[in-house]
Amino acid sequence: MFQPKLCAWLVAGLCASPAYAAMNIQPDPQNSGGYVIAASDITAVEKAKTANPMYGIWSKALATRPNAIVDAIVPRLASNPDNVKRVERVFTESDWDFLTQMAAPEYTYERFLRAVGKFPAFCGEYTDGRDSDAICKKSIVTAFAHFAQETGGHIAKNNSSDNPLGLEEWQQALVHVREMGWSEGQTGYTTGCGQNDWQNKKWPCATGQGYFGRGAKQLSYHFNYGAFSEAMFAGDASVLLNDPGRVADSWLNLASAIWFFLTPQAPKPAMLHVIDRTWVPSQREIAAGIGYGFGTTINVINGGIECGEQNKDKGQPVNRIRYWEGLAAHYQIPIKADEKNTCWQQTPYGSLNLNGATDVLYTNWDGNWKYYADRPGGYSFECELVGFQTAYSALVPGDYEKCVTNAYGSHASWPKVRIVDKLDPAPVDPSNPPVGDIPAWVASKVYTAGNKVSHKGIIYQAKWWTQGDDPTKGGPWAPAA
Known part of the structure; x- marks a missing residue:
């Protein structure tokens, strides 16, 4: 009987999903050094990675x-x-x-x-x-x-x-x-x-x-x-x-x-x-x-x-x-x-060597080890599709979330990740009100490239991942155009 390495699918002309999707990754108030991610963000990333119709057919x-x-x-x-x-x-x-x-x-x-x-x-x-x-x-x-x-x-x-x-x-x-x-x-x-x-x-x-x-x-x-x-x-x-x-x-x-x-x-x-x-x-x-x-x-x-x-x-x-x-x-x-x-x-x-092929779709999840400059610590906070057997299948509901939480919980050097139904809203500083519909900067919140905040009456845009960096001091922030 076969020893399944569940699995890869080959479909001519179909390309892989985008490299990564935006996620709101926040410090975990219940776990020092850990992070929380909204379940909706996890679901959105999973859907982006399995958007090809073949996943539904499988x-x-x-x-x-x-x-x-x-x-x-x-x-x-x-x-x-x-x-x-x-x-x-x-x-x-x-x-x-x-x-x-x-x-x-x-x-x-x-x-x-x-x-x-x-x-x-x-x-x-x-x-x-x-x-x-x-x-x-x-x-x-x-x-x-x-x-x-x-x-x-x-x-x-x-x-x-x-x-x-x-x-x-x-x-x-x-x-x-x-x-x-x-x-x-x-x-x-x-x-x-x-x-x-x-x-x-x-x-x-x-x-x-x-x-x-x-x-x-x-x-x-x-x-x-x-x-x-x-x-x-x-x-x-x-x-x-x-x-x-x-x-x-x-x-x-x-x-x-x-x-x-x-x-x-x-x-x-x-x-x-x-x-x-x-x-x-x-x-x-x-x-x-x-x-x-x-x-x-x-x-x-x-x-x-x-x-x-x-x-x-x-x-x-x-x-x-x-x-x-x-x-x-x-x-x-x-x-x-x-x-x-x-x-x-x-x-x-x-x-058959399929490494690097652009018309290959895989159906098992494994931790994504790539570096992301705009995310906390450079970690991906994602799993990726791989062509070998793992504990997590893209064809089993809930396995992607398990992969993310278990992968980050099992590596000593990786931060722990907790998935929550909804992220708590960041507290608002009454002395620093938002400008129009641009929310005020919050020191404890994580921002990624492209995020906009208002601070002391000026709107800033993040150039990369940042947390706790005062927008008025430049660095990862620049005044929005």
Whole structure:
């Protein structure tokens, strides 16, 4: 299973957000040396950094339904969600049975429909002219091609002793629900557990639990179980960290694969957006041979091992391509002229250098270490989008504020930051009234470049960040033009 570095998105022609936005940063009267910022300023900065429409598309793709609704889904029920009804129409229970004759009993059509129902974007409705049914069918067939590789039987059709039904290998998906050689009660895949790092603070391992591969995509490692649990249980990572066996024994065994299908990983796009063409490859991707087609979904899953010319004849990608081609032919999935089934001609994403690219969008927050001359101490008081996994996602509401407060609270040399609903108004000195609508200068208030104040009947404008500097003495202040 992947180790998500949630994540980066590549969209040709889209530029990064502005370098920084104006904020009113005031000394914290409750914390010496600390500062307070209004929540509205934090929200405004976050919105400026995520103004590109792709952020909304990502968030919508990862939206989920409550489990109470999901648990009520059964085949052919009139109250099933619309995307579930679409799946029942384009991939019937007979289709499921045709592809799962070797499958483990934990995988059922009902559980598949519930996994689909958890994510409204999977087999959802497109209102811009794209064929929703065709995208849905292609998504399912793509998933089954990868299921056949990840958890398939891999038994030759003419092996009558092990394959008495003479099934094609692409009909042998979902044979394994747990990683071969592992069973419940065993501990393992605990690499990194107990370390004093952000991953363990966010997704702490439970004593005696094993985080080996489970489900259709073989979810592995505590940070994947924790992140998936948050998506499934309203932000609660502890559910699956404490009980990872649920990923094998419930509809989560298929939901984990759909979650992967919908989740972009730095710097890879989500598989759905490769298939439905919401994703537009960047110029560097195009130069690296990465474009539309099944081959790019291989690169998303396991490009470092399976893509590139050196892996052209390796078993895993050869199998995936055979399974995809067999399934696509059986289900009459049209292959467009610009789509490639292979990825041997592609640079693996892990080897693709995107540093400095202007058409890259990232979806994780990290502290902004840059120097800002017009802010207290030169600190940014912001977080920035980065192309590697952190504890804070741009797709999770509230994570930006957590990033700002936690980043500044965790560095000994950084001032602490407190977010407040509203900044207290600065006291007014009756002996120094404002001039017109220009407020009077207040010694304790922080001013940044461009701010105007009145002082002793004269209007001044700040040239850079300042606090406590008397405007009449020049320095950071100059009379306003």
